Amino acid sequence: MKILLVSDEESKYIWDFFREDKFSDIDLILSCGDLKQDYLSFLVTMIKAPLFYVHGNHDHGYLNRPPEGCQCIDDKLIQYKGIRILGLGGSMKYNNSPFVYTEREMTKRIKKLRLKLFLNKGCDIIVTHAAPKDISDEKDLCHEGFKCFLDFMDKYSPKYFFHGHVHLSYGMKPRIVNYKDTTVINAYDHYIVEY
Template identity: 50%
Template sequence: MKILAIADEESRSLWDYFTKDKVEGVDLILSCGDLDPGYLEFLVTMTNCPLLYVNGNHDRKYLQNPPEGCICIENRVYDYKGLRVLGLGGSMRYRPDAPFMYTESEMTSRISKVNREIILRNGFDILVSHAPAKGYGDMEDLPHQGFECFNQLLNKYHPAYMIHGHVHKTYLPGSFEREIRHPSGTRIINAFQSCMLEIGRDEYPAVGKTGSFLYDFVMTLKQKRGPKY
């Protein structure tokens, strides 16, 4: 599966100078936040494939103007052709009145609330977040610190990928890392601007093959009824 991951800054190559060949073969778009809703609408229209997104800490505008034609996956596990994608947007709280900022305990609470969905699906394959995990691609200042509870989540479920944004390449001149390997085995990808991922068919279960009897039964029935995002 070919995935376009985007975050933080609109890519001029994909917007101002867009050509169809740049997104040829893309099956799914994952947005990690802090992007213009018009940009997401443009990409989902031009690629004609699903775009799943979480909120960044600067996405207050999404409350009044959510990107049309795109799918918000905040606090849920979204299944796309067997690929289980968990969405947990937002950053560490550094302002009291911001809608998409969380303390460590608040993010931990969000994970607890979605844990039933994770268990039902026998895990997840990709964590899409805005902030990084603490110690893996984050920074020392409070606004750009990562969440420790993300480390606990990765260590418990061992997803193949975590894709985040929030830490711009320009914030770490000379030391920016696009990919970091987590001790859990998860590949952590910073999607700043954009990057392409090729996810092998062996990296996620086939539809109806997660090992969760109830969930597999439901998904098999849905598959028989025809394709649907």
């Protein structure tokens, strides 16, 4: 299965110069947040694959006008073609926007999903906006990652952890980092994963 990851910046390669043949084998699109609603609707229309998303810290416009044809998986554990996917959007709390959380609040969100995780024997993919702490985050409060994401990976060992929020254009952060049994991938702009 081929998964298209998108986050934070609308890809000119996709949006301005779209070629159907370049994306005809995409089976699923996962958005890690902070993208225009029209861009997500464009993706799901042109690529003909389902699109699941979590909220980024700048996605307050989704409250009044969510992206058409897409499904929000924030605080949900879903199954798609046998793959268990968990969604936890938002970033570290640095203001009073709707999709920012303290470490304690994010931990509480994860705890609310424990029964679903138990019944489904964990998850294969976790989709977030923020990065895990000290793996691919930044040191400023806005871009600091969550420690509870590390605890989550320690406990459930998902195959993949997809996130956005930390733009690769900020510096020399690697796109892919391995943490124990989990491959952590920064979805900035776009990236294709063969699952």
